[in-house]
Amino acid sequence: MSEAAELEFLLGQRGTSHELGAWVIGLAFGREGRSLHAGLGDGTVRVAQVSAPQDWLSVEAHKGAVLSLCADGQDGAITGGDDGRVMRIAPDGTATELAKFGSKWVEHVVAHESGIRAASVAKAVHVLDAKGGLLKSLAHPSTVGGIAFDAKGKRVAASHYNGASLWFVNAKEDKPRLLDWKGSHAAIAIHPEGGHVVTAMQEMSLHGWRLQDGQHMRMSGYPSKTHSLSFTNKGKWLATSGAEAVVLWPFFGGGPMGKAPTELAGGDGVMCTQVACHPQHEMVAAGFEDGLVLLADINTGRVLPVAPPGQGGVSALAWNPAGSHLAFGTESGFVGILDLSAR
């Protein structure tokens, strides 16, 4: 990007940055918006207050590495680690063990604002209540590649080899709806209105199911694997990583079947690694393999540069629930926090 030097990056004007020293695996603002949590490859979780984004405290959360991190139900964050533990990290950095599953890796964690949480360990998804009690353990035919709650927290979907399983969290008898599709499925997302499930596949394509009639949706053409999926607020668009642009699939007007995706912010020949849709507006934040971070307005295609390349491939992105702050993290441990609120 020869013109990069001439561009004004938002990070310089409205942001603060910090070196955390290890691969940023996940970022999450607390749902109440007070704190920002970063899970790292060295097993620590770093916590900063949004009001003082330059001060980070370090919490020894896991013995090996943090494998996944997400916002907890009310505030703070939860993490899964390779020491088999699920931890809760409060906004002030207090760490509490919620569950321990032997020596197996806790590869994925998700939480819903109702307080319910789910953690995947090998072939099982363990559902925990707000107090950390184990509600149920759901078994799958192979190792779980990703998990997601629906917007209401009533169903949890887990991807695996040859498809995905959709479970009702409160069912008396646990019997999943099996969504079949040959191949290995990893990242997973449920449409905000609950009607579609989409997975990212080992075969460098996406697969989706329309739940109402079981209609399959094939979304292909990616030059690499998609690791990051994000629906816009109302579910009009699905933003995805894995191409040399932000690829957005239309979930309206009969799409995505038979529709071409919209591509934004392409042209540099650099792979998009992370996407995160704004919690209210039709705007997507995207991170690239060279460290570039940008914001793109989906309807106008207008792009705002956030951070220049050079600080390591972008490995995590998060919005606060109000949509006023954006955080990004990279493979080399660099984090940036931007205050985008009106001044």
Place this chain on the structure above:
Amino acid sequence: MSDQIPVTVLTGYLGAGKTTLLNRILTENHGKKFAVVINEFGELGVDNDLVVDADEEVFEMNNGCICCTVRGDLIRILSSLMKRREKFDGIIVETTGLADPAPVAQTFFVDEDVKRATRLDAIVTVVDAKHLLARLDDTKEAEEQIAFADLILLNKMDLVSEAEAVEVERRIRAINPMVELIRSTKSDVPITSVIGRDAFNLERILAREPEFLSGEDHHEHDSEVNSVAFEVSRPIDPEKFNTWMSDLLAAKGQDLLRTKGILAYPDEDRRFAFQAVHMIADGDYIGPWKADDARKSKIVFIGRDLNRPQLRRGFEACQVAQGTAA
């Protein structure tokens, strides 16, 4: 890319001494740290800081290629280990005695994330000199583990006579004429002979040359997996070779365990190296031909049910027409 972490794959039948070798590597005082991926049916405990249990989940790729399989668990584990790569210098993957090495090898060809972050250093197979011949007769995994090996540790040498050892080596070479053989007792070998071999590098292809054109067919009636090797002296037409090879791999890829070749293209000063695991192929230019090298193209097939005359004719037909040789 020097940034890629080397991965050593340890295979071998149950009881051959694989775990003993692993523990030797880990305890020898070499100043290197390893992350170890073990299978859940390991024979002995492994004493190391970073040990990961693997489930050996073999996934078929849904890409129309029936023999393209990968190890789903390895993709997940290696991708995750990369996020803390400063904690170790290399990764060792131990497989179960019954594992087919093909999905492990193919994982390093097929998965972009794994390819970007790691490189397959070598497939090391530990065999029991005393019992190998019996294993070869009653299991197909033992043959495959030999066919895929870059290095074979002929272990338990204290239990066999010299004549028995020679016979075992002959059988191994009939299956895999390129493999490096090291005799050992109780897996006692210097770590440098096992780790850091870079044997999967295209530049190291045919580092150990099979006996080309020896006139002796490596066919073994008592061994299902065989090898054949050919050498031609006129340059290879890249277009003809690619057409022939893609047709061949598509039709016979399931039977072709490994294919390796060094090719001389017309008017090209660099050698072209080629290798395939079943249907998955990889190739690139490597260093230049030496001034005094005879620019001969060579290819080796290891597999089942190999039709030697047909393969020979096919390879010979890839040469440029007579008279146009540079």
